[in-house]
Amino acid sequence: MQSGRHAEVSAQDDQGHRAVSGDCHGDHSSPSGSDRFERVRRAMIAFRDAREWKQFHDPKNLAEGLSLEAAELLEVFQWKTTDEARALTGDSAARAKVAEEVADCFLYCVLVADAFGLDLIDAAQRKLAANEMKYPLDKSRGRRDKYDAL
């Protein structure tokens, strides 16, 4: 394991919350989505800081880490046909591996956002709103063209 590379969450945040708690589907006593995000974000920062890894987390290293984790996700599908890749959604081992890699990507996004003082949820909402403008329903429904070709 490279120092500072792995972004596993096993820590508790500064309020003693576990980083990743149980599933909240249909359970209204569980934290809201924004609370769950904030708990994970704080746990990731606590995990990093407890290990004194921030010194390694310059923006370039974080972007490299994110790209490497995205490549690990892509590796799941290497040499698979499109149909074979689709079939993996029902494969428990593939689902576990994908869960691990998307979590790594997500956690790196948390760290990149932290490095730039960004609110990741706000940034995502803004990007989604921008995409709504770039891909209006009447022009993009059922089409795979890039926005400038609609």
Ligand SMILES: [Mg+2]
């Ligand atoms: Mg990984």
